Structures are given as structure tokens and as C-alpha cells.
Amino acid sequence: MTRLGLVHTVPALAATFHDLVTAAAPADVEPIHVVDPWLLRTAMTAGVTPEVVDRLAAHVAHLRGRGVAGVLVTCSTLGEATEQVLDRLGADTPVVRVDQGMADRAVELAGDGGRIAVLATVASTVGPTERLLHRSAERAGIAVTVESELLGRVRESGAADPHDEMVATAIARWDGGADVVVLAQASMAAAASRADVTTTPVLSSPELAARRLVDLTTLA
Incomplete structure (x- = not known):
């Protein structure tokens, strides 16, 4: 054991x-x-x-x-x-x-010159996630563009469904507008299955x- x-x-x-x-x-x-x-x-x-x-x-x-x-x-x-x-x-x-594994995978999917969209519901997560993605890209020997969107914090009310719906809607907005979408917090992972996405990979950390x-x- x-x-x-x-x-x-x-x-x-x-x-x-x-x-x-x-x-x-x-x-x-x-x-x-x-x-x-x-x-x-x-x-x-x-x-x-x-x-x-x-x-x-x-x-x-x-x-x-x-x-x-x-x-x-x-x-x-x-x-x-x-x-x-x-x-x-x-x-x-x-x-x-x-989020290290997620960042490395996001950089791999985006490729050199690729665009990564970061979605977060807590502001304190944005900076660390952006910096991590750029460091992962640097280690891979490529450059990526990282754009972040800070969403509302519905989860604090304890209402999971509105939170997941909000995140799913944001994921759908980025469909085709980025090479990969990254969900900055582990608590956002459940929303990925609810998003109407056809072309853009969506990554969560857990x-x-x-x-x-x-x-x-x-x-x-």
C-alpha cells in the first residue's frame, strides 16, 4: 500500500x-x-x-x-x-x-504561435495560470498567446448548476476562437461536459x- x-x-x-x-x-x-x-x-x-x-x-x-x-x-x-x-x-x-499537467498539455495542443483561452471564476487564479502557461511554453521552446476571461463567482452561493451553466456558456463562446480552452480551477471541471463545443479542446486540471x-x- x-x-x-x-x-x-x-x-x-x-x-x-x-x-x-x-x-x-x-x-x-x-x-x-x-x-x-x-x-x-x-x-x-x-x-x-x-x-x-x-x-x-x-x-x-x-x-x-x-x-x-x-x-x-x-x-x-x-x-x-x-x-x-x-x-x-x-x-x-x-x-x-x-495545474502543471494541464498547462503542459495545453501548450502541446496549442503549438507554436497558438492561442490559449483561460477561463476562471476566481481572480486570484488568473495570474498564476497565465504565468504557468508561458513557462510551460518556454520549456517547450515555443511561444503562445494567452487570453483570460474572468467569470462571475456563482459557486459561492452553493448553486452548482448555475455555476456550471455559466462556465459552459463561456466555453462555447470560445469555440473556434482559440486553439485550446483551459479551465483554471478544479471546481470548474464538471462544466466541460455541458458545453456545446465542436472544434476547440477543453482542458481541466483534476x-x-x-x-x-x-x-x-x-x-x-
Whole structure:
């Protein structure tokens, strides 16, 4: 049995990622979850402060102490904080940001000179996602254009259907207008299946992140 750690800022995502990680692993795994909504609330109001990075680092250190083979941080707003934590604690145990796999795949689909549309419902996610996409393109030796659209935050009311419908409508608006559409937050993933899209690939982070965690922990 291999243990894998996951840090969430949205409690509802724990079950989603639990299922994805166990499905992606060919061997028995035991996901261990840490849920801390304070991290996202603080990042949205005050930015990714040193206190946020310290608290995230403490969660990762706790999971490492429990013997996990790798840690996935499922909040895209904390993507750059995740990288800081990895730099601080060292790479002996992989620490994965949720959107890295999605960014690499988006750049691959867009190609040199391609256009990537980023949809987000939380403003604090936009900058980290854009910067990640450009870094992924640079590592691939190509250049891409990244355009972002910030949507309303219906999910906060607890009404999933209006949220998903809003995201699906935005996806459809970009159909044919970009080489690939990226959904910046894991909570947006369910909306992709509701969009009327015929030509433009749509990427969300959860499944790709789960696969990346499994790959980096040599379970695949």
C-alpha cells in the first residue's frame, strides 16, 4: 500500500480527487487528505502571503511525516506557493501543483504561435495560470498567446448548476476562437461536459493532476 497526500482548500474536492487518484494508480493506494479553506480565503483577500506559504509547507511536512510518496496541492491559486514549498522542503518527495499537467498539455495542443483561452471564476487564479502557461511554453521552446476571461463567482452561493451553466456558456463562446480552452480551477471541471463545443479542446486540471502525481511517484 502506497500513501499519497493531497492538500485541498475546497472541501468538496476531496472526494473527487480521492476517486481520481485511486483510479489512476495501478496498485493499491491510500490517499491522505488535508483540507484547509483558510488558505484560499486568505490568498483571495490578502494574496499569497508568507503566512500562506508557511501554512502550506506545514501541511506538506505533516504529510511527508506520515510517509506519503508524493503530495498534490489541488488549489490553483496556490500553484506558485506549491513551487515555493517544494524549493523549501526539497524534492525527495514530489510536491505537485494541480495545474502543471494541464498547462503542459495545453501548450502541446496549442503549438507554436497558438492561442490559449483561460477561463476562471476566481481572480486570484488568473495570474498564476497565465504565468504557468508561458513557462510551460518556454520549456517547450515555443511561444503562445494567452487570453483570460474572468467569470462571475456563482459557486459561492452553493448553486452548482448555475455555476456550471455559466462556465459552459463561456466555453462555447470560445469555440473556434482559440486553439485550446483551459479551465483554471478544479471546481470548474464538471462544466466541460455541458458545453456545446465542436472544434476547440477543453482542458481541466483534476484528472491530469492525478495522473501526474501517480507518474511522479513511480506508481505507473
